[in-house]
Amino acid sequence: MTERGRFVTFEGIDGAGKSSHIEWFADLLRKQGRKVSVTREPGGTELAEAIREWLLNRPMSMRTEALLAFAARQDHLERVIRPALDSGVWVICDRFTDSTVAYQGGGRGIPLTDIETLERWVHPDLQPDRSFLFDLDPVIAAERRRAARAADRFEAEQQAFFVRVRDAYLARAAGSGSRFRVIDSAKSIDDIRKILELDISSS
Ligand code: TYD
DSSP: OOOOOOEEEEEEEEOTTTTHHHHHHHHHHHTTOOEEEEESSSSSSSSHHHHHHHHHHSSHHHHHHHHHHHHHHHIIIIIIIIHHHHTTTTEEEEEEEEEEIIIIIIIIIHHHHHHHHHHHHHHHEEESSSEEEEEOOHHHHHHHHTTTTTTTTTTTTTTHHHHHHHHHHHHHTTTTSSSEEEEEEOOHHHHHHHHHHHHHHOO
């Protein structure tokens, strides 16, 4: 029987720097002989990428945001994530449900119990095996974002929004047993890569 792949997610506020480590991390795993698939949320399928365009760019209520995030996730899980894990492929996903908890829950103010209801509906039996939370002071993250390209609906939010998103992430991490590794994103790229490498070789 094929050994199931592992599900690893990267999380953090916009500007925390997670994206610069994902491909490096996937290559590290490949060098260790694993089959790896890199994907992202919202997105990862044709339908979910179309939903991403709406979510990031069109005005909508916070409930619509949460429902669209989970609609995209359902499609992504059915077509990409579950089949890959079942066939022994490691799935590295840029954001997953912790982003909905942090952004729509913490940031927008949707009650966590409502998000948990959607979570139980869409993936009652599946959680990431490891979630790396790139944690950074929202003031520093805002400076990093300013240096980047044009902002989408979330990136254009005020600092107070990102303070709430960060707090929601940290609360989720604290309440999720050993699933999370919280990484201080103010560290150098080399130091962060050492942490990622050590974590994955020791688990
Ligand atoms: P991100 O993945 O950081 O991509 P990029 O680096 O190209 O901007 O951006 C996706 C945005 O979507 C991010 O601001 C967080 C937001 N988001 C939610 O609000 N809820 C969700 O459930 C997910 C997955 C993302």
